[in-house]
Every structure is written in C-alpha cells, then in structure tokens.
Amino acid sequence: MKQATTRKPASAAPRGRLQQWAAGIVLTVFGIAMVLPFVWMVLSAFKTEGEIKRIPPTLWPEAFTVDNFTRLFTEMDFGTYLGNTLLITLFSFVGLLLNAMAGFGFAKYRFKGREKLFLLVLATMMIPGQVTMIPVYLILNGVSLTNTMLGIVLPGFTSAFGIFLFRQFMSTLPEEIMEATRLDGASEYRLFAQVVLPMSKPILAVQAILTFIGGWNSFLWPLIIANDEKLYTLSVGLQLLKGQNTTNFALQMAGAAFMVLPIMVIFIFFQRQIIENYNISGIK
Amino acid sequence: MKGSSKMAPYVFIGPTLLLLAVFSLLPILVALGISLTDMDLAGLADYSSISFVGLANYADVLGDPVFLLALRNTLFYVVIGVPLVIACSLGVALLIQFGRSRLFKVFRVVYYLPSVTNVVAVAVVWSYLYNPGIGLFNYILTSIGFDKVPWLTEPTIAKLSLILLALWRSIGLNMIIFIAALQGIDRSYYEAAQLDGASGWQQLTRITLPMMRFAIFFVTITTMIGWLQFFEEPFVMTQGGPLNGTVSASLFIYQNGFQYSHFGYAAAGSFVLFFLIIAVTMVQLRLQRKQAEE
Numbered sequence: 001m002k003q004a005t006t007r008k009p010a011s012a013a014p015r016g017r018l019q020q021w022a023a024g025i026v027l028t029v030f031g032i033a034m035v036l037p038f039v040w041m042v043l044s045a046f047k048t049e050g051e052i053k054r055i056p057p058t059l060w061p062e063a064f065t066v067d068n069f070t071r072l073f074t075e076m077d078f079g080t081y082l083g084n085t086l087l088i089t090l091f092s093f094v095g096l097l098l099n100a101m102a103g104f105g106f107a108k109y110r111f112k113g114r115e116k117l118f119l120l121v122l123a124t125m126m127i128p129g130q131v132t133m134i135p136v137y138l139i140l141n142g143v144s145l146t147n148t149m150l151g152i153v154l155p156g157f158t159s160a161f162g163i164f165l166f167r168q169f170m171s172t173l174p175e176e177i178m179e180a181t182r183l184d185g186a187s188e189y190r191l192f193a194q195v196v197l198p199m200s201k202p203i204l205a206v207q208a209i210l211t212f213i214g215g216w217n218s219f220l221w222p223l224i225i226a227n228d229e230k231l232y233t234l235s236v237g238l239q240l241l242k243g244q245n246t247t248n249f250a251l252q253m254a255g256a257a258f259m260v261l262p263i264m265v266i267f268i269f270f271q272r273q274i275i276e277n278y279n280i281s282g283i284k
Numbered sequence: 285m286k287g288s289s290k291m292a293p294y295v296f297i298g299p300t301l302l303l304l305a306v307f308s309l310l311p312i313l314v315a316l317g318i319s320l321t322d323m324d325l326a327g328l329a330d331y332s333s334i335s336f337v338g339l340a341n342y343a344d345v346l347g348d349p350v351f352l353l354a355l356r357n358t359l360f361y362v363v364i365g366v367p368l369v370i371a372c373s374l375g376v377a378l379l380i381q382f383g384r385s386r387l388f389k390v391f392r393v394v395y396y397l398p399s400v401t402n403v404v405a406v407a408v409v410w411s412y413l414y415n416p417g418i419g420l421f422n423y424i425l426t427s428i429g430f431d432k433v434p435w436l437t438e439p440t441i442a443k444l445s446l447i448l449l450a451l452w453r454s455i456g457l458n459m460i461i462f463i464a465a466l467q468g469i470d471r472s473y474y475e476a477a478q479l480d481g482a483s484g485w486q487q488l489t490r491i492t493l494p495m496m497r498f499a500i501f502f503v504t505i506t507t508m509i510g511w512l513q514f515f516e517e518p519f520v521m522t523q524g525g526p527l528n529g530t531v532s533a534s535l536f537i538y539q540n541g542f543q544y545s546h547f548g549y550a551a552a553g554s555f556v557l558f559f560l561i562i563a564v565t566m567v568q569l570r571l572q573r574k575q576a577e578e
Binding site for chain 1: 292293294295296297299300301303304306307308309310311312314315318328376379380382383384385387388391392393394395396397398400401402403404405406408409410411412413415417418420423427452455460484509512513515516520533534537538541542547550551554555557558561565
C-alpha cells in the first residue's frame with residue numbers, strides 16, 4: 001500500500017487526499033448508523049420506565065438508574081440463565097477439543113478413506129438446520145435427553161467449519177518436530193497433547209473466542225430442548241422477558257445490554273485475531 | 285507402539301464423526317421417514333399410533349396457502365436481501381481498503397460489531413427502535429418532517445424492516461471476506477495500470493472486481509443459502525405477523541414442528557426447502573462455471 005502512494009505523481013496528491021477524506025466521511029456516517037442501536041440500547045437501559053415513554057425522548061438519562069439491571073435478577077431469573085449460559089459455553093469447549101482432534105487426524109495421517117470422510121464432514125455443512133431440527137429433537141427425545149443440559153449442548157458440539165480450519169492450520173505444522181517427538185518414544189496422543197496443541201495456539205485462540213461467543217449466543221437448541229425455565233439460557237430468557245414485559249422497554253434494553261456488552265468487550269479486545277481468522281481459512 | 289499409531293487417526297476423528305453421523309446424517313434419514321407419516325404429539329408418546337401416509341404431507345404442504353405465502357416471502361427476502369448485502373459489504377470493504385490512514389482499521393471493528401452480538405438481544409433493541417409510538421426511528425422521521433412509518437405492522441414494510449436488521453447484522457462477516465480478497469490482489473497490477481494512465485474507476489472495474497470474482501461468488505452463495513433459511517429475525521420480532529406477512533419457509537417449518545407438533549408435515553416442508561436450496565446452489569455453480577469458461 002505504501003508503495004502505491006509513494007509512486008503516485010505529486011500533482012495527484014491533493015485530489016487523492018480529497019478522496020481519502022470523502023471515503024472517511026462516508027464510512028463515519030454509516031459507521032455511526034451501525035453503532036446507533038447499541039448506543040441507544042445502553043442509554044435507554046439506564047433510564048426509568050417513565051422517562052423512556054416520554055416524547056420527545058431524552059438522549060442522556062435524566063435520573064441515571066441501575067434499577068433495570070437489578071430487576072433482571074430479582075423479578076426475572078437472569079442469575080440462573082447466566083449460570084446455564086456459562087455452563088453451555090464451558091461444555092462447548094469440549095466440542096472445540098474434539099474438533100481440534102479431528103482436524104489433526106485429517107491433517108497429519110494417511111489412512112484409508114481419508115479424503116472421502118473429510119468430504120463427508122464438509123458435506124454436513126450443506127445440510128440446512130431446518131431439516132435436522134425436527135429429527136434431532138425426536139432422536140434426543142427417544143433417548144430421553146430432551147429438557148436436559150446434555151441434550152442442549154450435544155447437537156452443536158462439533159462444527160464442520162471448525163474441523164476444516166483446524167485441518168488447514170495443522171497441515172502446515174512441520175513434520176520434522178513430530179518425527180523427533182515420535183523417536184523420543186512419545187505416543188501419538190502425547191504428541192497431540194504436548195506438541196501439536198501448543199504449536200496450534202493461534203488457531204486455538206481464535207476458535208476459543210468464537211466458541212465462547214457461539215456458546216454465549218446459543219439460542220435455537222436451548223429454545224427447542226429446554227421446557228423447564230431452570231434450563232433457559234440468557235437468549236431464551238430475554239425472549240421470555242420481551243413477551244412478559246412488552247411495554248417496559250427500559251427493562252428490555254437492560255436485558256439486551258446485559259447480553260451484548262460482555263461480547264462486545266471480548267470482541268474489541270480480540271478483534272485482530274478474530275478478523276485474521278478468515279485469512280487462515282484461505283477464502284480469497 | 286506400531287498398533288497404537290495405526291489406530292491413532294481413527295481415535296482422533298472417531299468422536300467427531302460419530303457426533304456428525306448422529307446429529308447431521310442420521311437426522312436426514314429420520315426426517316425423510318417421518319415426512320411420509322402423520323407423526324404428531326400423540327405419535328411422540330406412542331410410536332404405534334403413527335401411520336404411513338405416503339406423499340400426502342408433500343401434497344398438502346404444497347397446497348397450503350400459508351406455506352406458499354412463506355415461500356413467496358422467502359423469495360422476497362432473497363431477491364432484496366442478497367444484492368443489498370453484497371453491495372453494502374463490498375462497498376464498505378472497498379472504502380476501508382482504499383483508506384491509507386491507520387484510522388480506517390477502526391472501521392473494520394465498527395462494521396463487524398453487529399455480527400458478533402446475540403440475535404435475540406439485537407431483535408429486542410430493534411423492536412424498540414421500530415416501535416411506532418416511542419421508537420427512535422419514527423421520532424427522527426417526524427422531527428425532520430416525514431410521516432411515521434408502520435415499521436412492523438404493514439406486511440411489505442415489515443419484511444423490509446426485517447431485511448434492514450438482517451443487513452445490519454451481516455455486513456461485517458462478508459466485509460471481512462472481501463477485505464481478505466482485496467489484500468490478496470497483487471499490487472503490481474495497479475502499478476502497471478497507473479503507468480498506463482488508468483483512472484481510479486477503470487482500475488476498480490478492470491482489475492479489482494474481476495480479481496474478486498471468486499470472493500463475490502462465495503459470498504453470493506453463502507448469503508443466498510443463509511437468506512433462504514431466514515428464521516431468527518421474523519421469529520423474535522414478528523412471529524411471522526402481521527397476517528403472515530413476514531413468515532419465512534424456515535419459520536413455517538419451526539411453527540408446524542414445535543408449536544403445532546405436526547412433525548411429519550413440518551418435515552415434508554423442510555424437504556421442499558432443502559430441495560430449493562440445492563436447486564439454487566446448483567444454478568449458481570453452473571453460472572459460475574459458465575462465466576469461468578468465457
């Protein structure tokens with residue numbers, strides 16, 4: 001990029017600078033529109049129920065209150081939902097480990113049927129969730145896993161795209177180090193745990209962040225599998241809150257902010273890794 | 285030692301393959317099976333009460349006015365949503381990549397932000413923004429002299445409102461894919477073009493866009509499949525209303541399966557949708573191949 005600028009003739013510079021400013025301004029205007037819903041959510045979450053119904057609306061909360069957030073835990077059961085959500089997120093890290101193992105198996109071993117099995121894994125990405133939704137529910141119901149935590153997490157345990165990314169990354173790991181470890185007498189499993197996983201830190205980090213975000217946001221399976229409010233996740237609980245308090249927008253915004261803000265912080269903190277993940281995937 | 289290393293690959297891939305078989309492949313067979321039966325809530329409790337009905341579910345669902353409306357709505361979402369998503373994410377990616385200042389990197393975060401947030405939470409926020417009485421959007425419109433818009437209460441406008449929300453959520457991811465593709469273009473093409481006196485516009489249409497053909501194709505296919513399965517936005521915001529105006533094929537399947545417990549009927553609907561997705565993908569692949577040959 002630098003090269004292009006230095007090679008440009010000097011006379012083009014003012015016009016180029018004007019275009020740069022124009023691009024910046026367009027991006028800023030639309031960027032404000034992108035974050036506006038979040039800003040409005042946060043501001044509204046701290047307003048009182050009376051203030052939020054006022055027209056014209058106030059921008060800054062007049063009487064700054066955290067009452068809405070307390071009510072999430074006293075009137076609603078957000079403590080339980082939070083616990084369940086964190087538990088699901090924790091479980092999904094087991095799935096992450098399984099994906100890493102499978103990615104390694106496909107990347108570094110030659111065995112019969114490897115190509116075909118890998119294609120099969122990729123093909124599962126094409127199956128729409130609407131087709132599997134009902135039969136998976138019936139299968140889980142058949143083995144009495146509906147309305148259990150295990151039933152909620154199992155269907156989303158493995159991700160074909162995750163396996164694909166792990167395979168892509170792990171096939172670039174140097175063969176020599178693995179051979180040396182084997183010569184030292186390490187088993188394949190120790191090789192995986194003590195050499196391959198530490199060397200795969202970049203992809204593990206990205207996948208861990210994405211797994212956390214996915215687990216935190218999980219909605220459809222908890223909604224289908226959990227009949228009991230004790231098993232609700234934050235998103236299902238928020239859906240319930242919206243249905244029960246249809247006009248209390250301050251409370252709704254507090255619930256939404258409670259779900260969105262932690263993910264935003266994590267995302268902004270790790271944004272470079274997440275965004276670069278798509279370069280690993282090789283989609284160019 | 286030898287034995288353990290022969291087994292190792294199967295131990296590594298075994299658990300995942302088992303899970304994928306049980307939760308992705310087996311379900312297709314189960315769905316196909318129950319789509320030929322009248323399975324409902326009674327059948328769930330007592331398998332012997334289920335009876336084989338042949339293709340009756342398929343005939344019924346294809347004659348169901350709500351399903352046909354759902355298909356028309358889905359088509360509406362695809363036809364309007366897909367080009368919008370591609371144009372906006374490509375536009376943003378080009379503008380961000382055009383910028384020389386480091387500040388432009390901040391925009392990547394800003395535009396990506398909606399993609400990582402929870403769909404229920406953002407739907408709750410947007411429902412408030414769309415509220416006809418005290419929503420922010422109508423307040424802004426009336427204060428600059430426009431009429432109030434019935435964002436979620438008029439069938440066609442409600443569809444557009446859901447598209448706007450989904451567009452806002454999907455710009456980020458596709459923008460990242462486009463930026464990765466832009467970074468992969470060799471700078472020397474541009475240097476050569478500049479030496480020949482090509483304008484910025486010519487460089488865009490003659491170098492950038494042709495070089496990004498694969499990325500555009502990839503985003504088109506994934507976006508199209510995604511919009512054919514459009515579900516969460518209408519589910520959380522409108523439940524398919526007003527007057528089934530926003531019901532999508534996916535939402536129809538969910539409602540029939542889990543709200544009315546017509547499992548056989550819903551499974552038949554899901555195969556119609558699956559078939560549509562395959563057909564659309566095939567057409568896309570063929571078009572791409574034809575284009576590549578030219």
